[in-house]
Amino acid sequence: MQESEFNRWLLAAIGRSPTAFHVAANVRDLLTDHGFTLLEESEPWDLSTPGSYVVVRNGSSLVAFTLNGEDPARTGLRMAGAHTDSPALKVKPSPIRRSHSYVQLGVEVYGGALLAPWFDRELSLAGRVSWETGAGGLDAGLLDFARPVAVIPSLAIHLDREANRNRSINSQTDIVPILMQAAADGNEPVFADILLAQLRRQHPEIDCRAILDHDLFFYDPAAPTLTGLAGEFITGPRLDNQLSCWTIARALIDAPERKNSLIILSDHEEVGSGSPEGAGGPLLDSVLERLFPEPGQRQQVIRRSLLISADNAHGVHPNFTDRHDGNHLPRINHGPVIKINAARRYATTALTAGFFRLLCRRQNTDVQEFVMRSDMACGSTIGPLAATRTGMQVVDVGVPTLGMHSIRETAGTSDCPGLLRALQGYFSLASDDPLWHGWLS
Ligand SMILES: [Zn+2]
Structure with a gap:
């Protein structure tokens, strides 16, 4: 090759x-x-x-x-x-948080991630989910939204004048990805239903009654690419x-x-x-x-x-x-x-x-x-x-x-x-x- x-x-x-x-x-x-x-x-x-x-x-x-x-x-x-x-951001077991008009997903930091580069990027979500089958059994498979579904916006520099000198990142409060805007009727989305809908989109043939649990990670869906004037570097x-x-x-x-x-x-x-x-x-x-x-x-x-x-x-x-x-x-x-x-x-x-x-x-x-x-x-x-x-x-x-x-x-x-x-x-x-x-x- x-x-x-x-x-x-x-x-x-x-x-x-x-x-x-x-x-x-x-x-x-x-x-x-x-x-x-x-x-x-x-x-x-x-x-x-x-x-x-x-x-x-x-x-x-x-x-x-x-x-x-x-x-x-x-x-x-x-x-x-x-x-x-x-290293990545792993979705918590009951992740839905509502703050003002935003629905966010709570995450844990997996591994020694450098956190600053996670801000202001389109993020997707992938990993493994387990579900109950129609017959009451247990099964599991891969899930990948494969498109941008969330973002962690930076705090504007006007609201933190020290940002370029001294900004620390709290992994509980500062890096919670925004998934969507909250519904006007105030109804909370159910995370398992969001996953079930994605699973059915990806695998319509799967016999899934309800999602049980998940090992899901946020990731950067932008493809790895060649860069440098002569294309001598790989970034990804x-x-x-x-x-x-x-x-x-x-x-x-x-x-x-x-x-x-x-x-x-x-x-x-x-x-x-x-x-x-x-x-x-x-x-x-x-x-x-x-x-x-x-x-x-x-x-x-x-x-x-x-x-x-x-x-x-x-x-x-x-x-x-x-x-x-x-x-x-x-x-x-x-x-x-x-x-x-x-x-x-x-x-x-x-x-x-x-x-x-x-x-x-x-x-x-x-x-x-x-x-x-x-x-x-x-x-x-x-x-x-x-x-x-x-x-x-x-x-x-x-x-x-x-x-x-x-x-x-x-x-x-x-x-x-x-x-x-x-x-x-x-x-x-x-x-x-x-x-x-x-x-x-
Ligand atoms: Zn390594």
């Missing part, structure tokens, strides 16, 4: 995936369209023949793997991981971490010769990963236990496996260069970044970093490195959780990004194609290649 073609595909995939639920469903569909067999965790698995499989948990996390017939206890698994969720919502999710999935599909491989895309990274489907939970362990039930064999597989954990890295911002260590200044369009931290907020070691560096060199991909300023706290990602839970070796990497956790972030057009090439080479790496397992100590 040409770089420009891949970037077009990438932006369209992000545009179609407003929440972690949509990422998991869309990646699942992409993989099954390319020959992966869908497995259910609640059913027995027949893995007796070599093949490619995908399993989804909670509708928001996904594991896919290829077993090519080689003995995994000798070859290990070429693993890659990323997270499906992004949810680049952290959908750039990595989609690049990993595409690399797995397009790898010239897919070896024993596994990808894991986890929800809830932005809130600490502590859930049954998050990277702090048992999903990866459960899959490995089912693939390799004999503990000794499983340990061999884990010790011979490597996880490339991909999550966006902080590119150096030209207006704020002092926020970086002067020797570690990742630049957009200069390649994926290896992330290193002495306190193990990243799981990279000299061996795993060395592996990724050689892999990128072989795949004609530039590579950079990032370490936080010593006087600033470092973020983290799924890599250290996978390393700590399973004992496998991990390298934390990511494409450089500006404005991380804003409602729209900025990245480069050549960094994801570079990561794609590296991962395609990785998933195809022969088991007797001197690079593979060079990091075994």
